Amino acid sequence: MHIKRGSSLNLTLGVAYMGWEAIIDMHKQFNHTTLLGKQLDNNTWKFKWNFGHLNSEHTIDITLMQPINDVEFIISPYSKVVSSLEEALALNDWKLFSPSVIHSQFRESIWEIVHTANISRERKLKWFAACYPEKQKLSKVASQLLQSEYTIGIIGQTTNTLEEASEEQGIWKYVDVTNIFSNAAFEFDYDIFRKYVSYKLKILEEYNGPEYFKLISNFESNKLIQSIIFQNYSTSRMKGKFTNALDLQGPLDLICCHDCRAHSSVTDFVLRKTCSSCGGRLRPSMTLAGEKFKKKNWVNVVTEFEKAELIFCIDCDVSVPYFSKLMEKTNGNVIILSTTKQLIEIKKNTRTEHYIEIDPNKFLSEINMLLSL
Template sequence: MNKAMGNDWQTIISLGAEGGSITLLGKEQHPGQWVFKKAVNEMNFDDLEDETFQPTESTEEVRTLKSPLSNLGNEATSWEKAIKLLDHYPWPMLNPREIHPAFRKRVWIALQKEVKERYGDRIDSYRLNKWSKLCLPEYAPKIVTLSTWLKNSTHTTVLTGAGMSTESNIPDFRSKEGWWNNIDPRTVATTDALRNNYDLFHEFYSMRINGLRECTPHKGHEILADWEHKGHIQAIATQNVDGFHYAAGNENVYELHGSIHKFRCENCAKSAEEEDFLSKSNCKYCGGKLRPGVVLFGEMLPEGSWSESLSHFRKSDLVIVIGTSLEVYPASQLPQMTNGKTVYINVEVNAHNHNFDLIIEGKAGEVMKLVDELV
């Protein structure tokens, strides 16, 4: 019921506890133009159901209010001023009861700002979930939680794997229709194959290179780039070699397994061109075999990318892992190097992923699009 006290005054926000309430009222004078005022009933903060809450001067002020719905002054003619009417009270810590449908997103944005500036971790997930159910009924609680953590984080690092790129239609070399349905790529992408079965090695990577020409970064890659530009994330460590994070616009990217777009001689390590590799030419300097600049099974990770990634994980208060089974060592150990919150996003969740603070099952792009709508 949104109508309150007649005269077209409607409830914008109703919150409180068993012993009383605070209500922000609004009246639409012209389409899109509202005037607001607050109504305060006697409050009993002993009923807030939040043992972690510490009284402040503002709570003492509310305790002294004894006249039900008598404090109706302080009209506001803008939403920014209307929210300030509540700032005398610890309103994020109260129990939300009703929120006007037209103001749900604006209330959520104001709540996020107030929580970040004044309360931080003192507002628990239980209470945030109560707010989110009223403000964002169309979003799953886990999406809301991740968006909240992301907005409040001061240093966020992302780790991505193959599941991040499958939505870009990168060919599945192990599918029933694929050329490699009878060969495990993990037996081809090895130093042994490079040295002793170069024809198979070359054919495999030539197919991967040509297949990537038909693929582009998807919406999830673009969202990560946008988050970096807005300061929501500080670094991306990726197990992928496709270069899509750079192509989408990210700058602080650490390619743990190298890049399939760089080429060198296996013998003398001199750089080479893509067309030289695809044409199966030998190194023009020493005659050695050419290879893409990816990390093969049996090789060490690039020292620079690994050390920089490790540094970011250690100082992160939020780590988001997207689209990796975490089965490949040592990249699988990176999420354990943080003391911050950890989030796992993947289509499939295995038993060994259950040590994360938050697990979201779903496609990377779809999950990130929902989170992005709330950030």
């Protein structure tokens, strides 16, 4: 085969031509450069750079500077053949480029070089996405977190794992507790209401929240998240993990009188005492199902949604009507992390991304790893 000087050919990424394959394609604005590799008979590789043009079909248009023969494939008078990735990368200022495609056989080796390099986190995330295409959603979320000027986190369920592991569930294993946190239960079945709330208060005494609380707190400390909102009830201990924590429903461990709203203690509530001021029944000050949110809580949460450029919803119940109303208040991007498969319909916000049936602890831990690069 003979091709004249100045002729063009087309080389598809990952497909060998005369033994040469595209290992890395990189771009910087409208400039492209490609590292080519050739596997030798002894299974070692040699590498060289081509400064060709990558078209929209991920193929390289190469202008040959001299004829090809069966022995050598010379692409450019400026290319140099080397025998290792490290040497090859040293020949090009790759730190200024972002990768488009990386040969699957070299992804881990390239990432080992890149992740310790002195480049910005944003560019490292792009290299991570190219090296691990199956984890692109992680790098995308991490990039959004870095770029957002105001991010809020909404925390939904916080005690599922603890309840399942508790040895003191007793009768609650056999009772439908779905509607116990309701105004109806308080009014018409106060004894069951009080017993169940007392049980919850007991198991939450030393509870610091799910594992991912530490990660969210770390994001907040590093000014990556500006506020935390508890969708369901909170406790003083859980809220204390964050600098700026807001309630929607309210705290479970702040006890008051249902009638006069005078404050009381958890001990008085558990011991079945009544209000010392008016004799009324005691209850948590949180909003129960069937009641309206406290105006101050609702206004504060809406204000956060209006300011947010990025919203993390972690194990939230997105099926409740007020959730859609909150989503209408934001122009930001919304990321929903859920351990369960939920029917999610948020039609007015096209920037919503759903990651369902995942472990928030693992997902956020990997995000934290990427942000610490």
